[in-house]
Amino acid sequence: MGDAGRIIEMMIEEWEKEPAYAHQADLAAWWEQIEAWRALNCLRFSQDQAPDAVIKPQQAIRRIYELARETGRDTYVSTEVGQHQMWAAQYFRFDEPNRWLTSGGLGTMGYGLPAAVGAQIAHPDALVLDIAGEASTLMNIQELGTIAQYRLPVKLFIINNHYMGMVRQWQELLHGSRYSESYSDALPDFVKLAESFHAKGLRATRMAELDDTIRAALEHDGPVVVDLCVTEGENCFPMIPSGAAHNEMILGPEQEGRDAKVTREGMMLV
Ligand SMILES: Cc1ncc(C[n+]2csc(CCOP(=O)(O)OP(=O)(O)O)c2C)c(N)n1
Numbered sequence: 001m002g003d004a005g006r007i008i009e010m011m012i013e014e015w016e017k018e019p020a021y022a023h024q025a026d027l028a029a030w031w032e033q034i035e036a037w038r039a040l041n042c043l044r045f046s047q048d049q050a051p052d053a054v055i056k057p058q059q060a061i062r063r064i065y066e067l068a069r070e071t072g073r074d075t076y077v078s079t080e081v082g083q084h085q086m087w088a089a090q091y092f093r094f095d096e097p098n099r100w101l102t103s104g105g106l107g108t109m110g111y112g113l114p115a116a117v118g119a120q121i122a123h124p125d126a127l128v129l130d131i132a133g134e135a136s137t138l139m140n141i142q143e144l145g146t147i148a149q150y151r152l153p154v155k156l157f158i159i160n161n162h163y164m165g166m167v168r169q170w171q172e173l174l175h176g177s178r179y180s181e182s183y184s185d186a187l188p189d190f191v192k193l194a195e196s197f198h199a200k201g202l203r204a205t206r207m208a209e210l211d212d213t214i215r216a217a218l219e220h221d222g223p224v225v226v227d228l229c230v231t232e233g234e235n236c237f238p239m240i241p242s243g244a245a246h247n248e249m250i251l252g253p254e255q256e257g258r259d260a261k262v263t264r265e266g267m268m269l270v
């Protein structure tokens with residue numbers, strides 16, 4: 001062993017004399033607080049497994065992830081903006097960098113479909129998915145024409161809750177359930193819309209149809225639009241009320257009723 005090796009050994013010896021967590025006792029209260037937050041398990045949801053049960057959006061995205069992974073294909077995922085975007089971030093896992101295309105907090109509804117077009121052109125053999133909301137999808141629906149024209153096998157999964165769900169959630173939790181303009185009772189038939197754009201159209205409304213529909217979409221060698229009809233009133237956590245600080249984050253449904261301090265300025269942002 002040369003000099004450098006001996007010096008390193010001596011340094012390790014010195015370090016080991018004083019364990020890294022010498023002040024463990026001082027940290028106990030802090031860890032207790034962290035465990036209390038963790039116990040709330042803010043990503044949990046309960047999915048009724050009955051065949052005719054309505055699909056929860058979290059379940060839909062978790063199964064898209066698991067079944068896409070089963071294909072073993074290199075997978076790129078884009079999203080639109082809203083609750084589905086948050087759930088995609090929470091339930092879709094990635095092992096490789098640069099596979100996740102989202103506009104983040106900039107909140108560009110309509111971003112996901114053209115982003116998927118770009119990803120598919122750059123990676124013709126990859127599996128490219130857009131995890132979308134029905135309202136965001138309608139903001140750039142014409143890109144289905146681009147997808148047909150360039151024969152891009154993009155898979156558009158619409159997490160269809162009939163609401164601008166993120167807006168509905170804010171109206172429910174921060175504006176006393178005074179809903180305004182967040183529900184759409186006049187959505188197009190997305191299966192027919194897909195077909196009119198030369199794509200395959202699929203729909204699932206019940207748990208029994210979920211996996212088969214996702215598999216059929218992933219296996220199809222061309223563009224697919226999947227209308228996944230999910231529960232309408234699901235909320236997404238954790239959530240920071242507009243104008244509130246990070247330590248005032250709402251971690252789960254049991255904290256919904258707590259006095260969320262929404263500033264007047266914050267309310268205007270919603
Ligand atoms: C171009 C644009 N307009 C408005 C908004 C504000 N906004 C954020 S999320 C959202 C609703 C999104 O609805 P949907 O696509 O159905 O997604 P969900 O929240 O239901 O999953 C709106 C209107 C935005 N981010 N971008």
Ligand SMILES: [Mg+2]
Nearest residue numbers: 133134163165
């Ligand atoms: Mg929606």
